[in-house]
Amino acid sequence: MPEQHDGPTADEKGLILITGGAGYIGSHTVVALHEAGYRCVVLDNLANSSSSVLGGIAKIIGTTPDFVEADVADTHTLDQVFESRRIDAVIHLAGLKSVGESVSSPLDYYSVNLESTLSLLRSMHRFECHTLLFSSSAAVYAPGQESPITETAAIQPTSPYGRSKQMIEQILVDTAASDDRWRVGLLRCFNPVGTHPSGSIGESPGSKPNNLMPSVMDVAAGRGETLRLFGDDYPTPDGTCIRDYIHVMDIARGIVAGLQRVRAMTGTRVWNLGTGRGTSVRELVSAAEEATGVEIPTSVTDRRPGDQPVAIAAIGRAQHELSWDAEHDVATMCDDHWRWHRLHAAPATTASPP
Numbered sequence: 001m002p003e004q005h006d007g008p009t010a011d012e013k014g015l016i017l018i019t020g021g022a023g024y025i026g027s028h029t030v031v032a033l034h035e036a037g038y039r040c041v042v043l044d045n046l047a048n049s050s051s052s053v054l055g056g057i058a059k060i061i062g063t064t065p066d067f068v069e070a071d072v073a074d075t076h077t078l079d080q081v082f083e084s085r086r087i088d089a090v091i092h093l094a095g096l097k098s099v100g101e102s103v104s105s106p107l108d109y110y111s112v113n114l115e116s117t118l119s120l121l122r123s124m125h126r127f128e129c130h131t132l133l134f135s136s137s138a139a140v141y142a143p144g145q146e147s148p149i150t151e152t153a154a155i156q157p158t159s160p161y162g163r164s165k166q167m168i169e170q171i172l173v174d175t176a177a178s179d180d181r182w183r184v185g186l187l188r189c190f191n192p193v194g195t196h197p198s199g200s201i202g203e204s205p206g207s208k209p210n211n212l213m214p215s216v217m218d219v220a221a222g223r224g225e226t227l228r229l230f231g232d233d234y235p236t237p238d239g240t241c242i243r244d245y246i247h248v249m250d251i252a253r254g255i256v257a258g259l260q261r262v263r264a265m266t267g268t269r270v271w272n273l274g275t276g277r278g279t280s281v282r283e284l285v286s287a288a289e290e291a292t293g294v295e296i297p298t299s300v301t302d303r304r305p306g307d308q309p310v311a312i313a314a315i316g317r318a319q320h321e322l323s324w325d326a327e328h329d330v331a332t333m334c335d336d337h338w339r340w341h342r343l344h345a346a347p348a349t350t351a352s353p354p
């Protein structure tokens, strides 16, 4: 039988296991959890992050988080984590996240994202921890949805990455339906950018940029000659795609708000996390030029298959049910990201948005 541990004391909110907690969203969430009064244990295999992130977190919160270097699919180690600690809830962020890479390596995406989730659910169930918040993605929505996109919009992902998220959502819905002890929150995150304002944590310095903001910052820093824009003939005011960019600290606070809500409910609930505002690629580039003081040359190439002209989150449900709202504007996102990038980013080899 699993060993029992004492629960949180009256002045604690509990111990949270955060998978992928050394990553971009994870490290910021560890900070937000600490600020909200939670203790946490980070589990990460460092596939897309580095243990130096723990030092960055410590600079901000004054203590190094409890860290386990392991793969979530390593059920044996996961069991040991649950056995040695009384985990109250899990925030599951670990996984592979590049849409483009998922098209060329679908088996990696299905294998890593699905196997880690199944392993996690089994361990949680064995140790009677049934509260889970999962970072899903706007990539699950069907193409052609009218923005703002509500949580009830059609689901039809167009990439193996998005489909792995959809499959995990379904696994979680089915699992929660099988046993009413489960409390499961699904957060469909839109486009996180920015970093903690201290400049101590940000995006993995070792990773090649796949998203727009790191690519913009690379060009601003002189690490690429031009920023490639994938199409400027979309039916939008300036012809470039419009996305819902949200400051990663707003995402992190949204995750904490989701955790609080999910602990007080049963079953499954889904929330979008975005700002409800759209910014075009060209508008983001202009904001980045303002923040960096550097002109960012662009060149236009063909559209990428699957890119939607506009994707903006409907955030009414998250605002009302989570008592949460995004606070930061695009200018702050660019200022913060630039501070981090100047201090930490490794030389890049390519620049490829968004």
Ligand SMILES: NC(=O)c1ccc[n+]([C@@H]2O[C@H](COP(=O)([O-])OP(=O)(O)OC[C@H]3O[C@@H](n4cnc5c(N)ncnc54)[C@H](O)[C@@H]3O)[C@@H](O)[C@H]2O)c1
Pocket (backbone or CB within 6 Å): 019, 020, 021, 022, 023, 024, 025, 026, 043, 044, 045, 046, 047, 048, 049, 070, 071, 072, 073, 092, 093, 094, 095, 096, 097, 112, 116, 135, 136, 137, 138, 188, 189, 190, 191, 192, 204, 211
């Ligand atoms: N960044 C985005 O644009 C975005 C948007 C929507 C949803 N999400 C989702 O949010 C989550 C976190 O995204 P992120 O941007 O912080 O990514 P990230 O790559 O920075 O962080 C993921 C972390 O998980 C770790 N990891 C990967 N596979 C693992 C495994 N099997 N076991 C243990 N650790 C593992 C990596 O080392 C990394 O530290 C992902 O699930 C991603 O799909 C991200």
